[in-house]
Amino acid sequence: MNKIKIGLIVFLAAVALSCRTDAPAITTIYIVRHAEKDVSDPKNQDPELSSEGMERAEALADKLKEIKLDAAFATKYKRTSQTAYYSSKNSNIEIQNYDAHDFSGIAELVKTKHSGHKVLIVGHSNTVLELLEAFGAQRPLSALSDDDYDFFFELRVDPKGKAELKTLHYGKAHHSSIIK
Numbered sequence: 001m002n003k004i005k006i007g008l009i010v011f012l013a014a015v016a017l018s019c020r021t022d023a024p025a026i027t028t029i030y031i032v033r034h035a036e037k038d039v040s041d042p043k044n045q046d047p048e049l050s051s052e053g054m055e056r057a058e059a060l061a062d063k064l065k066e067i068k069l070d071a072a073f074a075t076k077y078k079r080t081s082q083t084a085y086y087s088s089k090n091s092n093i094e095i096q097n098y099d100a101h102d103f104s105g106i107a108e109l110v111k112t113k114h115s116g117h118k119v120l121i122v123g124h125s126n127t128v129l130e131l132l133e134a135f136g137a138q139r140p141l142s143a144l145s146d147d148d149y150d151f152f153f154e155l156r157v158d159p160k161g162k163a164e165l166k167t168l169h170y171g172k173a174h175h176s177s178i179i180k
Contacts, residue, residue, distance in 0.1 A: 024159035025116030059171030061086030070117035075100040103134035136163035
């Protein structure tokens with residue numbers, strides 16, 4: 001009798017597992033511009049963050065503290081990796097570099113290798129909106145100005161590629177552009 005019960009349990013477990021249909025997961029991408037940079041040397045093409053920028057990087061980590069990031073991407077510039085530093089440290093992940101102007105490349109990488117994950121991408125004032133478009137979202141404003149540092153774009157992409165965008169702010173207010 002015990003063999004029959006065990007056999008029945010194994011059979012029911014196998015049937016339950018074969019009928020299981022997991023819904024494909026949403027990929028969540030957080031896109032921000034790097035925080036405030038040190039502008040004391042106008043000739044420096046790769047400045048570090050200013051003290052205000054370091055505070056903003058900490059504010060970003062605070063905003064993301066309840067979220068376990070699966071990946072973080074920054075361009076080759078110090079200011080982007082420094083912006084991502086605390087957030088990636090909180091999730092115990094390494095920051096990966098991406099080509100700042102290869103929008104379709106980073107979008108394809110995230111969609112294929114990080115599908116269903118939570119990803120942070122730090123860009124520049126002249127690349128952030130293009131990144132949103134590469135993931136299928138509409139621009140929420142026509143351009144980012146040099147004064148726009150506090151925009152926080154949360155992009156959710158479903159497995160069919162449909163993008164849903166929330167435009168938020170983080171840290172101390174520091175923007176001049178207005179959302180459409």
